[in-house]
Amino acid sequence: MKRSTISQPDVATLFIAASEQDSNLYYATRFMAPDPFIYLEIKGERVMVMSDLEMDRARSEASVDRVLSYSEIEQKAKKQGIKSPTAVDIVHVVLKEAKIRRLSVPANFPVIHAARLQERGYSLKPKSDPFYEQRVVKTPEEVRSIEEAQRATEEAVTAAHALLRKAEIKGAQLWLDGQPVTSERIKKFINVKLMERDCIAQHTIVAGGEQACDPHNEGSGPLPAHRSIIFDVFPRSATSRYFADMSRTVIRGTVSLELKRLYSTVKDAQEEAITKIKDGADGMKIHQGICARFEKAGYKTGLVNGRMQGYFHGTGHGVGLDIHEAPRISRTGSLLQEGHVVTVEPGLYYPG
Structure with a gap:
């Protein structure tokens, strides 16, 4: 599959970034x-400009049309009178030969490079994500990559839940093998399990009690008995670079009637929303339907004592080379298409 933007012949696409951090470039x-490194799309041709260190690997691994030598172009720039060529000078040499003066760049294109290009007379037009629209619709190969990461995540979380089942309840805390069960201990367990499946997890969430009321609190300290413990695990495959995403809420101990009702309300809303995920569905309407369902069940959303309570985040998002990407199932919303891979993760959060 050829990955490129649809552009006019006199407009080139330009990246100067590290593909390890930039998913569009990867x-x-x-x-x-x-x-x-420098990546260009010029009149339908995809070109990388690489250092001597990376030349051979780029030529054997990259899915581009041509890989040019940075050092060779650097020598050419020096012959043109540029004493110490920068990356922008290298780009200028390549574009000058192609007679290109207009550039399409990602929204996060470095300001220093943009300023230097503009000084040389180039016109730059930044483009917001999705920079490559085709990224949003996943190929069967991409779906398989996401599914592999998801299965590894499910195995790791299931193993962590098994640990909690073995834990003893002592007062308001969970104990295992003579030690308190902490968020840190369970997160480490999950992350190691994922590493064994070639997945790398960062910012894994295992948060209990009051901490669970803050959706992105990663959790710390002893995990409570008889109260909600939220798992939110979203590793990236070290081989394919695709993410998985999994959220679960569990309780070890006695569950109050109110917690049971809260859990059932969220689960029923999630299952209803999943039935609406289809080609042509409106992500905003799906989200609004969940909000209305929660309100009807008596679960209000708003600021209480300086803290948000209720349902105050989106219902879902796309998953791929980024953990959060288009489309959105939220108050802003997106129209869903066949081939989208999305999460459906509503929640209700009330301290106490």
């Missing part, structure tokens, strides 16, 4: 590099 080149 998508375009399928080449992983920790240091910035």
